[in-house]
Amino acid sequence: YVTIDTTSNSDDFGDITEGRRGTMSVSNLTRGIFAGGAVSGGVERTAIDYVTIASKGNGTNFGDLTGTARFVGAGCSNTTRGCFAGGYDGDNNFNVIDYITIDSKGNATDFGDLTVATRFASGVSDLT
Numbered sequence: 001y002v003t004i005d006t007t008s009n010s011d012d013f014g015d016i017t018e019g020r021r022g023t024m025s026v027s028n029l030t031r032g033i034f035a036g037g038a039v040s041g042g043v044e045r046t047a048i049d050y051v052t053i054a055s056k057g058n059g060t061n062f063g064d065l066t067g068t069a070r071f072v073g074a075g076c077s078n079t080t081r082g083c084f085a086g087g088y089d090g091d092n093n094f095n096v097i098d099y100i101t102i103d104s105k106g107n108a109t110d111f112g113d114l115t116v117a118t119r120f121a122s123g124v125s126d127l128t
Contacts, residue, residue, distance in 0.1 A: 001056070016049040016059035024072035026082030027053065028102045035084050035098075035108075036065055036072035044069035044089050048100065048108065063107040066098045076123030077102065086114055086121040093117040 001013040016023075020037030027033060035048045046069045049059035065072075065084065073086030073094075085097045095117040098108035114121070 013056050014051060014058040016051075017061055018045065018047060020045055020047070022071035024075035024084055024087075026075045026077035026084070026100075026102070028077060028079045028082075030054070031102050033062060033077075033082055033100065033102060034059065035075070036070055036087060038069075038071060038090075042090055044071065046070075050102075050105070062105050063100070065108045066110050067096060068092075068094065070094055071119075073118055074121035074123035076125035078125050078127050083111055083123070083125075084108065085123065086118040088119040093119045 002010050016034050020039055023034045023037035025034050032051045032053050038044045046064040048062040050062040051059050068089055070087040070089045072084045075084050081099055082102050083097055083099045087094050095114040097111040099111040100108050
């Protein structure tokens with residue numbers, strides 16, 4: 001982590017439940033969420049982990065994405081909900097959009113679909 005209002009090097013915050021690459025993150029004022037990704041050997045995961053932003057420590061299991069384990073293409077959030085869209089599993093691109101309620105724990109819910117399956121995406125959001 002870094003403290004944004006000061007210039008300095010990063011410090012260790014903690015670890016997620018399983019070392020994964022290709023995760024996508026969302027947050028609100030309280031929690032940071034890390035979804036999807038792959039472990040060594042390219043094995044994709046559906047795992048979602050969370051941390052409490054105000055205190056250092058390891059991640060805790062939040063739940064799982066709705067479907068196929070994958071690298072997540074994009075994430076966006078507001079103060080209550082986080083969305084994860086697109087991605088790929090090493091062979092296929094996906095058009096799925098999942099959402100979570102950030103302040104509760106549980107599996108993601110199907111939000112809808114992107115107009116096209118995509119490996120790479122970007123996310124933006126506002127309060128609504």
